[in-house]
Amino acid sequence: MIPGFTLELILYSTALGLVSIGLAGLVLSHHLFRIVLALVIAEAGANLMLVLAGYRWDAVAPILTTLGEQPQMVDPVPQAMVLTAIVIGVGIQALAVSILIRIRQRYHTLDRNEVAELMDAEIAATAGTARDVSQEAPLGERPIPPITDDAVQVRGGRS
Amino acid sequence: MRNLTGLLFAGGLGFMLLSIAINLDFGTPTMLIGGAIQSNALQKTGATNIVTSVVLGYRGIDTLGELSILFAAAASAGLILGRRHTTAGTQTAGGFVLRHGGSMLFPLLMTIGFYIIFHGHLSPGGGFQGGVILAAAFFLPLLARPGAQLHHGTLSLIEGLAGASFVLIGLIALQQGKAFLQPMLIQDTLGVLLSAGTLPLLYLAVGLKVGAELASLLSHLAQTESDA
Amino acid sequence: MNEHLVLTIALPLLGAFLLPIIMRSSLAMGVWIGPVILGYGCWILANLWLHGNEQPFSIAIGGFAPPLGINLYVDAMALLFAFATQLLGLIFWPFRLDQDTPKRQALMLLLVASSTGLALSGDLFNLYVFYELVAVSTFGLIAASSSSAAYVATIRYLILSGIGSVLTLFGIALIYAQTGTLNLAHLAQLAPDQLNNDLGLAAFLAILIGIGVKAELFPVNTWVPEVYATAASRLSAFLAGLVSKLSMLIILRLLLLIFHQPEATQVILILGILGVISGEFAAWRAKDMRRMLAFSSIGQLGVIFIAVALPDERGVLAVLALSLHHMLIKSGLFMLADHWGGSLERLRGIATTSPLAAGLFVLFALSLVGMPPLPGFWAKFTLITELAGQTDPLYMIGLLVFLLATVIEASYLFRVAAKMYQTKPTDIVRSNSPDSGSLSLTTASLFGAGLIAATVMVSPLGDGLQAIAVQAQDVDLYIQTVLQQPLGEGQ
Numbered sequence: 001m002i003p004g005f006t007l008e009l010i011l012y013s014t015a016l017g018l019v020s021i022g023l024a025g026l027v028l029s030h031h032l033f034r035i036v037l038a039l040v041i042a043e044a045g046a047n048l049m050l051v052l053a054g055y056r057w058d059a060v061a062p063i064l065t066t067l068g069e070q071p072q073m074v075d076p077v078p079q080a081m082v083l084t085a086i087v088i089g090v091g092i093q094a095l096a097v098s099i100l101i102r103i104r105q106r107y108h109t110l111d112r113n114e115v116a117e118l119m120d121a122e123i124a125a126t127a128g129t130a131r132d133v134s135q136e137a138p139l140g141e142r143p144i145p146p147i148t149d150d151a152v153q154v155r156g157g158r159s
Numbered sequence: 160m161r162n163l164t165g166l167l168f169a170g171g172l173g174f175m176l177l178s179i180a181i182n183l184d185f186g187t188p189t190m191l192i193g194g195a196i197q198s199n200a201l202q203k204t205g206a207t208n209i210v211t212s213v214v215l216g217y218r219g220i221d222t223l224g225e226l227s228i229l230f231a232a233a234a235s236a237g238l239i240l241g242r243r244h245t246t247a248g249t250q251t252a253g254g255f256v257l258r259h260g261g262s263m264l265f266p267l268l269m270t271i272g273f274y275i276i277f278h279g280h281l282s283p284g285g286g287f288q289g290g291v292i293l294a295a296a297f298f299l300p301l302l303a304r305p306g307a308q309l310h311h312g313t314l315s316l317i318e319g320l321a322g323a324s325f326v327l328i329g330l331i332a333l334q335q336g337k338a339f340l341q342p343m344l345i346q347d348t349l350g351v352l353l354s355a356g357t358l359p360l361l362y363l364a365v366g367l368k369v370g371a372e373l374a375s376l377l378s379h380l381a382q383t384e385s386d387a
Numbered sequence: 388m389n390e391h392l393v394l395t396i397a398l399p400l401l402g403a404f405l406l407p408i409i410m411r412s413s414l415a416m417g418v419w420i421g422p423v424i425l426g427y428g429c430w431i432l433a434n435l436w437l438h439g440n441e442q443p444f445s446i447a448i449g450g451f452a453p454p455l456g457i458n459l460y461v462d463a464m465a466l467l468f469a470f471a472t473q474l475l476g477l478i479f480w481p482f483r484l485d486q487d488t489p490k491r492q493a494l495m496l497l498l499v500a501s502s503t504g505l506a507l508s509g510d511l512f513n514l515y516v517f518y519e520l521v522a523v524s525t526f527g528l529i530a531a532s533s534s535s536a537a538y539v540a541t542i543r544y545l546i547l548s549g550i551g552s553v554l555t556l557f558g559i560a561l562i563y564a565q566t567g568t569l570n571l572a573h574l575a576q577l578a579p580d581q582l583n584n585d586l587g588l589a590a591f592l593a594i595l596i597g598i599g600v601k602a603e604l605f606p607v608n609t610w611v612p613e614v615y616a617t618a619a620s621r622l623s624a625f626l627a628g629l630v631s632k633l634s635m636l637i638i639l640r641l642l643l644l645i646f647h648q649p650e651a652t653q654v655i656l657i658l659g660i661l662g663v664i665s666g667e668f669a670a671w672r673a674k675d676m677r678r679m680l681a682f683s684s685i686g687q688l689g690v691i692f693i694a695v696a697l698p699d700e701r702g703v704l705a706v707l708a709l710s711l712h713h714m715l716i717k718s719g720l721f722m723l724a725d726h727w728g729g730s731l732e733r734l735r736g737i738a739t740t741s742p743l744a745a746g747l748f749v750l751f752a753l754s755l756v757g758m759p760p761l762p763g764f765w766a767k768f769t770l771i772t773e774l775a776g777q778t779d780p781l782y783m784i785g786l787l788v789f790l791l792a793t794v795i796e797a798s799y800l801f802r803v804a805a806k807m808y809q810t811k812p813t814d815i816v817r818s819n820s821p822d823s824g825s826l827s828l829t830t831a832s833l834f835g836a837g838l839i840a841a842t843v844m845v846s847p848l849g850d851g852l853q854a855i856a857v858q859a860q861d862v863d864l865y866i867q868t869v870l871q872q873p874l875g876e877g878q
Contacts, residue, residue: 008181008185012183015180019557023169027168042549042553053561063209063281075194076197077193077563079213081221084225088516091231096542096549101380115539123536179586216449216451218512219448221516231497235523237490239538315408316408319405323404326397327401333391339397339449
């Protein structure tokens with residue numbers, strides 16, 4: 001093994017790398033489904049970090065086999081927490097995918113910017129205001145091409 | 160430009176966290192509560208699988224919350240997708256081998272699923288893992304015969320009753336003057352199926368609920384898949 | 388009796404699981420289940436408030452003594468917020484009957500149960516679980532309004548809150564790896580030795596960003612205007628009024644108990660200031676009512692964040708006063724928005740057609756700006772005196788920004804009010820959903836009455852909040868209450 005590259009460095013880098021890859025994917029992707037996948041990757045990293053928190057050299061799985069003297073076991077608490085976290089993640093992902101299906105059916109696109117624009121137009125149409133700059137969220141980075149009134153009508157009417 | 164900042168941000172964050180995390184003691188965790196749990200888990204919960212005693216005993220309310228999250232996700236997906244039921248007519252039906260293989264796997268998967276659920280307090284496994292296998296058993300016919308449908312009424316009956324019985328088992332303990340979700344009926348024997356009192360019952364509720372929840376989520380997704 | 392407090396979480400969950408089944412057989416019985424459960428929860432909490440002794444106590448769930456098992460920590464602050472949760476859940480109960488009613492009401496019960504859990508829980512990972520449950524049930528409820536815009540708003544909110552939960556989970560993993568425990572009291576005991584370092588700070592920032600998503604913290608609040616504009620108003624009122632405050636409560640608790648680094652409060656202060664600036668300016672430019680309310684809510688939560696960054700119990704007092712005040716006002720204003728709906732232009736001359744609603748708006752606006760003797764004045768006055776007493780120049784900036792924000796707030800609120808009282812009524816404004824119009828006006832009047840009652844009783848309320856703040860700030864009390872037995876001895 002290369003000196004300096006200990007097992008712990010590799011494992012921690014894997015966990016953090018997964019989180020970083022996920023976050024980068026969240027920022028870089030334009031397709032909403034890919035963004036959801038990036039989220040899944042980042043979550044895997046966080047879960048791995050949680051498992052590593054309870055890892056122990058030369059220890060066995062925390063299942064009792066005999067009464068009395070026990071061998072060394074890894075920490076059971078992070079394992080239970082990871083079980084919980086994974087199930088939570090599955091629930092949220094399934095929900096995200098079902099929302100994506102509906103968006104795809106309504107808007108026929110899953111591009112992040114297009115979808116956001118269509119949404120803004122629809123909100124403005126529902127509220128009865130012209131689309132204006134105040135609809136930018138405080139840190140939003142949506143490119144806003146001017147939208148004419150009839151475009152608002154067409155897009156807003158599709159709901 | 161934005162891509163570059165994004166990459167730099169994610170990479171920088173990862174590197175910063177790595178430089179912090181590397182100072183942690185790896186492989187020698189403090190086991191402050193973990194160690195204490197290990198030494199008294201058997202006598203408190205009667206389960207030899209300590210992860211199970213943490214999941215259902217020490218952190219039982221986390222598991223309840225988690226079941227509620229699955230329930231909320233399935234109910235939300237039902238709200239979102241459930242308005243229009245379209246059968247997947249465009250998919251071609253599976254061949255003879257696929258269809259009958261699916262049918263033959265059903266009883267096997269059910270057996271394995273229930274085995275894993277009932278032995279969750281003794282060996283690796285438990286309600287979540289077993290529940291997923293149960294869901295797979297029900298979902299397999301759906302993949303093999305695209306026209307088939309799961310009965311949503313039955314599924315929601317199972318998921319509701321299973322979740323309710325988890326809470327009710329907890330409330331019975333409360334009613335008997337113990338704490339909410341306190342394990343009961345523990346016998347001091349190692350490795351026997353009935354050793355862990357109410358824990359296997361809780362895991363059965365978890366397994367059924369997870370199975371029903373996932374099956375209904377999957378069938379919702381499968382039924383709307385093709386009309387996009 | 389104390390043990391029964393757990394029913395305020397368990398019964399809504401039980402109700403949520405059973406509701407779809409019961410409603411299928413008997414709709415008439417089903418519609419009463421939710422309100423009855425929440426009413427019973429209010430009764431339990433009110434009883435505890437009135438008859439309990441002043442001392443905080445802790446409930447071990449599952450009978451496992453705290454550092455090993457999960458506990459609920461019940462002090463006056465937790466009781467207050469738990470009561471507010473159940474009460475607001477009852478007030479904003481989704482009564483509307485259609486084919487989605489069972490699911491919508493079940494999700495609402497889950498939302499209330501998990502919010503109560505957020506107020507009471509004394510375990511870091513348990514807080515995370517309840518926080519996720521709040522998130523998922525919220526997603527379902529927003530998407531239940533089933534417009535395309537609501538779906539997009541939901542998915543964007545889901546992604547943002549997914550980032551938040553990854554970071555929170557990561558922070559929890561760091562803390563667990565360092566200390567080996569998750570119990571807040573136990574962590575408070577260990578924190579001075581083990582978490583007063585870079586690792587503790589990194590963990591805190593990760594958790595801050597994660598929880599901050601729901602507390603409308605500055606960089607992660609982009610979901611706010613979209614969601615509040617597309618979700619049902621009653622849900623927006625619940626989210627803006629209550630859920631954001633509960634997240635704030637968690638951050639405050641973590642800060643008081645565990646993270647004592649000066650950097651932590653500085654970060655919160657800076658993010659709070661940025662939130663105030665961005666929120667108030669955006670609100671000033673907004674052209675429809677709900678967006679204006681959403682942005683102003685970001686601004687006001689920024690103000691509360693500034694108060695969170697204050698060091699001693701006067702700071703906690705300011706947080707409590709501002710939170711409760713904002714809870715009352717924002718809920719009322721969202722109900723008014725539900726009554727009117729639509730753009731601000733359509734409000735021209737509305738005072739002649741619905742004088743009560745216009746009057747309520749003016750009342751809320753006056754209190755929000757901080758006109759004495761309304762409670763808003765006292766809340767803001769506490770914050771100003773406390774900010775002025777700090778030596779750090781950053782707090783001075785906070786004070787200046789806060790005063791500027793008040794001016795902007797006054798400007799846009801009274802612009803709207805002036806529009807309402809213009810003589811020339813154009814067309815008659817109807818609410819988008821006419822049948823809910825009177826209900827939401829009644830609800831808004833309820834909050835108006837609450838505000839006036841608070842004005843009358845402002846000095847006993849102030850004393851009460853002071854006592855709560857002192858109790859909440861007492862770290863030793865928290866540790867002693869939860870960890871009565873040393874580790875390992877069991878119950």
